[in-house]
Amino acid sequence: MSEVREMIRVDKLNKSFGDLHVLKDIDMTVKESDVVVLVGASGSGKSTLLRCLNFLEIKNSGTITIESEKVEKETHNLNKIREKVGMVFQHFNLFPHKTVLGNVIEAPIQVKGLSRQQAEKEGKEMLDKVGLGDKYNVYPSTLSGGQKQRVAIARALAMKPDVMLFDEPTSALDPELVGEVLATMKELAVEGMTMVVVTHEMGFAREVGDWVVYMHDGKIVETGKPSDLFDHPQEERTKAFLSSIL
Amino acid sequence: MSPLLEFYDIFVGSFDLFLEGLWITFKLSIASLLIAFVIGLFIAILKISNIKILQWIADAYIWIVRGTPLVVQIFILFYGLTDIFLIPMFWAGVAGLAFHSGAYIAEIIRGTIQSIDKGQREAGRSLGMTSGMTMRRIILPQAFRRAVPSLGNQFIIGIKDSSLVSFIGMQDLFGVASSMGSNTFNYLPYFITVAIYYLFIVLILTLIVNKIEKKLAQSD
Numbered sequence: 001m002s003e004v005r006e007m008i009r010v011d012k013l014n015k016s017f018g019d020l021h022v023l024k025d026i027d028m029t030v031k032e033s034d035v036v037v038l039v040g041a042s043g044s045g046k047s048t049l050l051r052c053l054n055f056l057e058i059k060n061s062g063t064i065t066i067e068s069e070k071v072e073k074e075t076h077n078l079n080k081i082r083e084k085v086g087m088v089f090q091h092f093n094l095f096p097h098k099t100v101l102g103n104v105i106e107a108p109i110q111v112k113g114l115s116r117q118q119a120e121k122e123g124k125e126m127l128d129k130v131g132l133g134d135k136y137n138v139y140p141s142t143l144s145g146g147q148k149q150r151v152a153i154a155r156a157l158a159m160k161p162d163v164m165l166f167d168e169p170t171s172a173l174d175p176e177l178v179g180e181v182l183a184t185m186k187e188l189a190v191e192g193m194t195m196v197v198v199t200h201e202m203g204f205a206r207e208v209g210d211w212v213v214y215m216h217d218g219k220i221v222e223t224g225k226p227s228d229l230f231d232h233p234q235e236e237r238t239k240a241f242l243s244s245i246l
Numbered sequence: 247m248s249p250l251l252e253f254y255d256i257f258v259g260s261f262d263l264f265l266e267g268l269w270i271t272f273k274l275s276i277a278s279l280l281i282a283f284v285i286g287l288f289i290a291i292l293k294i295s296n297i298k299i300l301q302w303i304a305d306a307y308i309w310i311v312r313g314t315p316l317v318v319q320i321f322i323l324f325y326g327l328t329d330i331f332l333i334p335m336f337w338a339g340v341a342g343l344a345f346h347s348g349a350y351i352a353e354i355i356r357g358t359i360q361s362i363d364k365g366q367r368e369a370g371r372s373l374g375m376t377s378g379m380t381m382r383r384i385i386l387p388q389a390f391r392r393a394v395p396s397l398g399n400q401f402i403i404g405i406k407d408s409s410l411v412s413f414i415g416m417q418d419l420f421g422v423a424s425s426m427g428s429n430t431f432n433y434l435p436y437f438i439t440v441a442i443y444y445l446f447i448v449l450i451l452t453l454i455v456n457k458i459e460k461k462l463a464q465s466d
Contacts, residue, residue, distance in 0.1 A: 056368055083374035093369035097387050107373035110383060152369075159373055 005032040013062035024218040033192040037205040040215035054085040086156030090168040092148040094140040101136040126154040146177030166197040256435040267422035278343035286351025311349035324414040339411035354396045358389040398455030
């Protein structure tokens with residue numbers, strides 16, 4: 001078996017907010033083209049873990065290695081790291097004062113220094129890819145939730161990241177709009193994008209995930225292939241969680 | 247002669263003088279509000295910075311402005327600037343007004359910056375934008391839109407407050423009215439006249455602000 005590249009490696013990661021110990025000695029590895037799905041109850045620390053991976057939250061201890069580089073706030077330009085690690089948020093966080101295309105080309109122009117012409121060409125390709133080829137020039141407020149989230153995905157993809165992080169991307173959507181966003185994510189996964197996804201969509205975790213990580217109370221309780229973890233959970237905690245949601 | 251006809255004569259007869267006063271009020275207001283806007287933006291950014299000493303400077307400035315009457319600030323800056331630094335009276339007046347409005351504009355801008363959802367900053371940062379870039383490209387454009395009604399209101403207050411420079415001898419609209427009144431011992435018609443000029447200016451500014459608000463509302 002040939003060695004697959006490690007995109008993210010987390011060792012003994014700890015994070016606290018004041019007295020609240022949110023992440024406790026987290027170890028995790030994400031290999032190239034893996035889709036890792038983080039599941040667990042609210043407050044289990046899965047979103048915080050995700051936010052630590054692109055340094056929106058700064059860890060208290062432990063190491064985070066991104067593409068074989070141990071990243072520290074003090075020694076690294078975190079902006080450069082964030083260019084490689086795209087993020088999609090629960091509440092989309094589109095820029096309301098910019099058009100759909102404006103949202104997508106902002107960072108490529110400002111951060112990567114692309115010409116407007118080049119950025120627009122690539123931005124349109126990204127929007128076509130997520131099925132919004134007819135929405136270049138409208139403002140986000142005119143879109144449905146599902147469309148907004150697909151713009152957000154296109155915006156993150158426009159930076160050509162090596163890894164995409166999804167923080168509950170469908171939790172703020174009306175039920176009938178969840179499918180279109182999951183379909184877009186599935187397409188990305190099929191293309192080989194490395195993804196870490198926090199979600200409550202167990203169907204997605206089972207179908208698209210390569211690995212499922214179950215978190216409880218700031219710790220990783222169990223990691224496994226979806227079929228193993230969902231059908232033959234080893235830990236009592238995991239069994240209890242699965243029976244509470246299924 | 248009926249009082250109304252007498253007022254009409256005074257209004258028309260003083261038109262040229264008031265026009266000069268209007269021009270001074272106009273220049274004074276534009277210059278002081280532009281400078282106040284820059285001061286306000288700067289102080290707002292000091293206040294939201296995480297650096298204690300900068301926050302303290304901003305707080306001290308706002309405390310001084312809010313804690314003293316505008317007319318006192320104008321006199322201090324007038325005597326300070328014209329006596330010590332030999333700055334012309336007009337610019338001393340501009341400095342006094344800008345110093346004052348700047349504090350209120352700072353509070354308006356700080357409030358609207360802080361009202362922007364923190365997800366906007368996170369979205370910018372997650373795309374690799376620096377914090378300065380995120381502030382300039384993402385946060386401030388939205389904050390300014392949100393600030394338009396309050397800024398418009400503050401500009402109206404600033405224009406009316408500019409009448410206080412007549413106390414340091416400037417012949418702005420109010421200065422013209424008080425000199426004409428004391429020259430003729432017939433104060434009332436001149437003060438009613440000057441009130442009409444102010445109402446007219448504020449009406450125009452209100453219409454402009456409404457128009458801008460409407461335009462911004464369309465793009466949202």
